[in-house]
Amino acid sequence: MTTAVDRSKTQSEIEAQQWRHMYRRMVMIRLFEEQVNDLYTRALMPGLAHLYIGEEAVAVGVCEGLNPTDYITSTHRGHGHCLAKGAALDRMFAELLGKEAGYCKGKGGSMHIADPDTGNLGANAIVGGSAGIATGAAFSAKRLGTGQVAVCFFGDGALGQGLLYEVMNMAALWKLPVIYVCENNLYNEYTHNSETIAGDMLTRAAGFGIEGKSVDGQDVRAVYATAKEIIQRVRSGAGPAFLVCQTYRFLGHHVGDVSREYYRSKQEEQTWKTERDPITLHGDWLVKEKLADRAQLDGIQKEVKTEVDKAVQFATAAPYPSPDKVDQDVYA
Amino acid sequence: MPEAMTATRELTLGEAVREAIAEEMRRDSRVFMCGEDIAEAGTVFKVLTGLVEEFGKDRVLDTPISEAGFTGIAVGAAMTGMRPIVDIMFGDFSTLVMDQMVNQAAKVHYMSGGKWKVPMVMRATLGATRRSAAQHSQSLHAWFCHIPGLKVVLPSTPYDAKGLLKTAIRDDNPVVFFEDKMMYKLKGPVPAEDYTIPFGVADVKRVGSDITIVATSSMVQVALGAAKLLEEYDISAEVIDPRTVWPLDEKTLIESAKKTSRVIVVDEGYGRYGVTAEIASVIAEGAFFNLEAPVKRIGAMHVPIPFSPPLEDATVPTEQSVFETAKALCG
Numbered sequence: 001m002t003t004a005v006d007r008s009k010t011q012s013e014i015e016a017q018q019w020r021h022m023y024r025r026m027v028m029i030r031l032f033e034e035q036v037n038d039l040y041t042r043a044l045m046p047g048l049a050h051l052y053i054g055e056e057a058v059a060v061g062v063c064e065g066l067n068p069t070d071y072i073t074s075t076h077r078g079h080g081h082c083l084a085k086g087a088a089l090d091r092m093f094a095e096l097l098g099k100e101a102g103y104c105k106g107k108g109g110s111m112h113i114a115d116p117d118t119g120n121l122g123a124n125a126i127v128g129g130s131a132g133i134a135t136g137a138a139f140s141a142k143r144l145g146t147g148q149v150a151v152c153f154f155g156d157g158a159l160g161q162g163l164l165y166e167v168m169n170m171a172a173l174w175k176l177p178v179i180y181v182c183e184n185n186l187y188n189e190y191t192h193n194s195e196t197i198a199g200d201m202l203t204r205a206a207g208f209g210i211e212g213k214s215v216d217g218q219d220v221r222a223v224y225a226t227a228k229e230i231i232q233r234v235r236s237g238a239g240p241a242f243l244v245c246q247t248y249r250f251l252g253h254h255v256g257d258v259s260r261e262y263y264r265s266k267q268e269e270q271t272w273k274t275e276r277d278p279i280t281l282h283g284d285w286l287v288k289e290k291l292a293d294r295a296q297l298d299g300i301q302k303e304v305k306t307e308v309d310k311a312v313q314f315a316t317a318a319p320y321p322s323p324d325k326v327d328q329d330v331y332a
Numbered sequence: 333m334p335e336a337m338t339a340t341r342e343l344t345l346g347e348a349v350r351e352a353i354a355e356e357m358r359r360d361s362r363v364f365m366c367g368e369d370i371a372e373a374g375t376v377f378k379v380l381t382g383l384v385e386e387f388g389k390d391r392v393l394d395t396p397i398s399e400a401g402f403t404g405i406a407v408g409a410a411m412t413g414m415r416p417i418v419d420i421m422f423g424d425f426s427t428l429v430m431d432q433m434v435n436q437a438a439k440v441h442y443m444s445g446g447k448w449k450v451p452m453v454m455r456a457t458l459g460a461t462r463r464s465a466a467q468h469s470q471s472l473h474a475w476f477c478h479i480p481g482l483k484v485v486l487p488s489t490p491y492d493a494k495g496l497l498k499t500a501i502r503d504d505n506p507v508v509f510f511e512d513k514m515m516y517k518l519k520g521p522v523p524a525e526d527y528t529i530p531f532g533v534a535d536v537k538r539v540g541s542d543i544t545i546v547a548t549s550s551m552v553q554v555a556l557g558a559a560k561l562l563e564e565y566d567i568s569a570e571v572i573d574p575r576t577v578w579p580l581d582e583k584t585l586i587e588s589a590k591k592t593s594r595v596i597v598v599d600e601g602y603g604r605y606g607v608t609a610e611i612a613s614v615i616a617e618g619a620f621f622n623l624e625a626p627v628k629r630i631g632a633m634h635v636p637i638p639f640s641p642p643l644e645d646a647t648v649p650t651e652q653s654v655f656e657t658a659k660a661l662c663g
Contacts, residue, residue, distance in 0.1 A: 071412065073408075102445070103444075103445065104443060104444050104445035104447070105445035105446070106445075107442055107443060107444075107445050108443040108444060108445065112443040112444070114440075114443065114444035114445075114447060114448055115447070116447050116448065121408065121411060121412075121448065122440065122443065122444055122448065124436075126431060126435050126436075129431060129435060129436060130436075131404065132400070132401060132403065132404015132405050132406075132407055132408055132432055132436065133404060133407050133408035133411065133436060134408060135401075135404065135405050135408060136404065136405040136406060136407055136408020136409035136410070136411070136412065136414075136416075137408045137409070137411065137412045138408075139405055139408065139409045139414070140408070140409045140412035140413045140414050141412070143364075143390070143409075143414060144413055144414075150408075162400070163400050163401060163404060163431070163432075166396070166398035166400055166401025166402075166404075167398075167401045167404060167405060169396055169398065169401070170395065170396060170398065170401055170402065170405060173396070328446070329441055329442045329445060329446035330441070330442050330480050330481055331441070331481065331483075331505050332441050332446070332449040332450075332451075332504035332505050
């Protein structure tokens with residue numbers, strides 16, 4: 001009996017650690033993105049930046065249920081997925097700044113972070129464009145018997161792309177270990193999805209005989225619990241799954257999208273930010289459940305801020321690739 | 333063909349393609365094929381007949397009619413340890429796979445800073461005169477040549493088809509391999525021994541001294557026919573097949589142009605902004621001061637491929653049109 005009690009205590013402590021870890025990961029993504037916003041608006045970062053702020057619980061909840069060797073594909077709004085799957089802050093920033101030390105030697109940039117070491121097959125700047133790649137990775141995993149699964153992250157905008165339905169059909173036919181994770185943040189760029197998506201999202205999956213689930217994407221524990229169950233089932237050979245995470249993009253489509261009233265109200269944004277912030281919600285829960293106190297959470301925020309600042313310093317100081325590298329890596 | 337290879341049989345181009353795939357599938361368990369009606373049906377052209385019996389339906393995989401989807405799956409599978417061969421029944425359907433080939437397969441290696449590789453082959457057909465009209469007859473290979481990260485192969489003989497396809501399957505990059513559907517029955521010597529043909533090495537199909545005819549795919553046969561007709565007028569034509577249009581063996585083309593001082597480029601794709609334009613430009617830049625006349629180009633007429641036989645026949649280069657152009661150039 002004593003043993004059982006101890007084990008249970010250990011188990012709950014492990015869980016508490018995991019919940020705090022998810023809090024830290026979400027904070028890391030948030031602070032990373034805030035830093036990107038800052039760098040970009042100060043014209044220190046070239047190109048485009050699509051921020052993940054507000055959607056952190058989706059990437060963290062799903063990736064927490066994955067093994068390091070499992071695959072993901074990501075999107076133009078992909079920093080969160082990469083970090084949640086284990087990417088390092090310094091090499092992420094370096095890539096965003098176009099530096100040699102970046103994940104892709106500066107050749108990919110914000111929308112194309114890829115990293116074999118963390119199973120990241122790459123962020124993709126074609127909406128829905130990675131659905132084939134993720135499904136193909138699942139195909140390999142099944143053929144090679146590796147036990148890996150592949151997660152394909154995409155936004156609700158990708159529901160307009162035919163490729164997604166083609167590969168979902170094949171994934172179902174061939175029982176491939178792939179999970180299609182739809183981040184429903186309600187907007188396709190600057191257009192509410194009531195104007196772009198007919199019918200019900202989950203019945204799209206049902207049409208292929210794929211089990212679909214919907215989850216509150218602002219609740220990291222709900223995302224994690226659902227994802228974990230789905231991942232287990234998919235890994236066991238049951239075939240693909242479809243998970244819709246109901247979430248919200250707190251900021252614009254990209255950093256420059258600041259005047260948004262023509263497509264959504266400030267009040268709507270404010271409501272989501274004050275009532276549905278995934279980090280606040282999870283932090284409050286940790287305190288309420290006595291799994292952390294405010295000082296601990298503040299400590300996490302501070303530690304992560306220090307890590308982010310250090311990573312930015314690293315990336316800022318890192319050299320650009322020399323121009324003679326421009327035609328390297330075109331062919332393997 | 334190397335003279336040392338003696339154990340040579342006659343195979344059709346279709347058989348050579350099949351043999352190349354079968355040998356590579358035996359050699360490497362990661363190689364698999366996917367496409368529409370490729371298993372029991374062996375493709376509409378029956379090129380793959382018998383492969384499913386040897387390798388099973390898992391490795392000769394019939395897909396739904398979803399070109400973009402199965403090409404995308406092949407890209408992902410190639411990145412993660414497999415070596416897919418994608419079968420696109422008609423090259424016209426290239427339009428459906430363009431995002432997967434151009435934005436995904438071609439760029440994955442570069443965008444990832446060289447970390448992910450895409451070792452896949454996309455096989456497709458080209459060529460008109462099969463009375464299949466505008467959506468089953470085009471030669472769209474030039475589109476792929478335009479894209480950094482892809483390699484593009486156009487075999488003209490059974491020997492080349494086998495050797496080049498084996499190289500394509502062993503290559504760590506996405507390779508687009510175009511077979512002329514009118515050439516599947518073309519016979520030629522193919523050694524029984526294992527051999528490969530490197531990319532970027534043109535083949536002189538006929539040695540000559542008065543004019544160079546650069547020709548691709550089935551246009552090589554057209555050029556050889558024209559060369560025979562030219563013999564009667566004491567015009568000695570050299571026929572060169574680049575075999576791979578990317579990488580392109582510029583050196584061999586330029587050297588031949590310098591030697592003969594007159595050049596015609598024949599390709600079944602559209603001329604405008606096409607393969608003939610690129611090759612003519614390469615030769616003009618490389619051999620300008622040795623040329624007696626501007627480089628001539630002969631390609632498909634710039635119209636959608638028509639159905640009616642006399643109309644369709646008027647759109648493609650022929651022995652006669654190449655012969656007449658050459659004769660005028662040498663006159």
